[in-house]
Amino acid sequence: MNDLSHRFSVAPMMDWTDRHCRAFHRTLTKRTRLYTEMVTAQAVVRGDAARLIGFEGVEHPVALQLGGSEPALLAKAAVIGEGFGYDEINLNVGCPSDRVKSGSFGACLMREPQRVADCMAAMGAAVRIPVTVKCRLGVDEQDPEESLFTLVDLCAAAGVDTFVVHARKAWLQGLSPKENRTVPPLEYGLVHRLKAERPRLSIIINGGLETLDQAIGQLSYVDGVMLGRAAYHIPALLGRVDAQIFGDAVAEVGAFEAVETYRPYMARKLREGAPLAAMTRHMLGLFSAQPGARSWRRILTVEAAKPGAGLEVIDLALAAVASAHTQAEAYMMQA
């Protein structure tokens, strides 16, 4: 692909990047590629697809991440995803949770690269949108260079040209999923080398990146960066992505502006019966490092959880932040 489409993305995160979260992130950035939580192919094919993978038009560009290891089932799920209007189907070859260890999907598939390639070929043949892989460097005792390059080469031969690499191994023995996001060491150099040695492939780096400056630094070596936890916990950084990462001639989107853009969405979802907390839980970090951040977080956490909570909670929280800003400004004037 090697275009700008994957230059910056927010990672798929189970229980976090649901549709409310993605709609919220979209208020801050038009260009960032957003990913769904992982949904198993089985659930998409046999379950209530509309509930599981339905999304709002505002979320584009948005990719559906699937979990699974059966080519035919994945192909069916991919077709359903394409039918819903997703821009990309991504296969999870990186998730180390207990559930995925027992079924054969997620990071344990790093041991079965030909199977992954078969899955990608089946999905690629079934849909017109791009099919991509998100993987680790390897698992457990694997030589990361060998496991990564073998997986990428076999998938590339099956027609895949875009790979997101979480730049650490997964240790399937003895670490929790959370530890598997911090303990195995990051090896960015190997991902840079993958790009250098496979220049025609689009290589996206992921893992441990915390700031836009770090992301920009990575773009000297790879085609794109994917942020997970930092984007979720400090969503305000997304407000600078379109200008700083994509070079668009647009102003930074501030936190107050993002809330106002999100307001009609929240109003509509409240009318449809969604609880306010389902949306506000993704916004807790919006004002982090700004005056009033703690009040914002506290009011949203406590008040939005009450039965029948509506947009008045947002107004209350915004008023607390605005007042903290005023106080901080007055203090600065005096100093």
Ligand SMILES: Cc1cc2nc3c(=O)[nH]c(=O)nc-3n(C[C@H](O)[C@H](O)[C@H](O)COP(=O)(O)O)c2cc1C
């Ligand atoms: C709460 C949470 C849920 C996650 N769920 C998924 C998932 O469904 N699919 C996936 O490929 N990775 C998942 N990940 C891993 C992230 O996509 C990403 O690879 C990882 O957090 C490293 O990036 P970061 O250091 O920028 O957070 C999850 C991570 C977190 C924190």
